[in-house]
Amino acid sequence: MRVSCAHVWWPMGAVWLRRLALALVLAVATAALLPWSPASAHATLLFTSPAVDGAVPDSPPLVQLVFDQPVVAGQTSLSVRSAGGESTRLGPVETGADASVVRARVLEELPAGEYRVEWQVVARDGDSMVGDFRFVIGSGSVLSPGGGGTETQGALSIGLLRWTLFAGFALALGGLVGDWLTRRTAPRSMAPEPWLKLGAGVALVSAVGLAVLVAGGRS
Structure with missing residues (x-):
């Protein structure tokens, strides 16, 4: 064979x-x-000013967000609304030198009460994050029930x-x-x-x- x-x-x-x-x-x-570097993870919100669910005695001069990594300049947005839904006039949205800080100046004097900050940023890996948080102005003001949060779009x-x-x-x-x-x-x-x-x-x-x-x- x-x-x-x-x-x-x-x-x-x-x-x-x-x-x-x-x-x-x-x-x-x-x-x-499939980049495996740490920068491929979506940006995480670290700090805010005013603080999340915090209270400030007077109208804040600006709204500032600090992330753990740079975000894409020109693709960020910030808005501030009162409890009644009225929009607050803000200056142009700016990013810090390392693009991890997003800020906008408040162009009007805000009365005491509750306010909600809504934001959107795009991380360097292309993921889009949106979120919101609240703060109050005035020592006698309190937050209403409910809270904000953060959502990652595109990551899934x-x-x-x-x-x-x-x-x-x-x-x-x-x-x-x-x-x-x-x-x-x-x-x-x-x-x-x-x-x-x-x-x-x-x-x-x-x-x-x-x-x-x-x-x-x-x-």
Whole structure:
């Protein structure tokens, strides 16, 4: 009985080279679109002036927010409203030297009462954060029930796309290895090409979606 060794060695034909190139492209896309530096995390609000749920004796000269990392200048907004919903006149929104401080001057004298600050910033990784907090003016003023909060927009979608990109890359790489292993002992018709195609398709769609989100957040 004669045993053929035709499938023992790695096939280096054009089809195999295209698959290897596909795997390398997926690896590069993963490395390029998934930064692992600490700066990729969304910005976190550290301090505010006036303080969150705090009280000040007189009308504050400005509203200031301090974040744990720089935000994108020109894509920030601040607004102050009274308990009745009336808007307060503010100066231009400015950022500090390191872009981690966002501030706007109050252009009018505010009477005693409760006020709500609404803000929106965009982190360097493209995630958009919105939030609000309250403060009161006057020693006799008290806050009404309820509070503010912070919401991260885009982070969930980007996170899901990153995981599906990883899953697609894993399927493509697994199909690539499985194809090589199958070629050693089985005819070509039994090669696990569907897994390779599925993984490549999932990774491609995820990479495109992730690129659109990241580019949109940075534009």
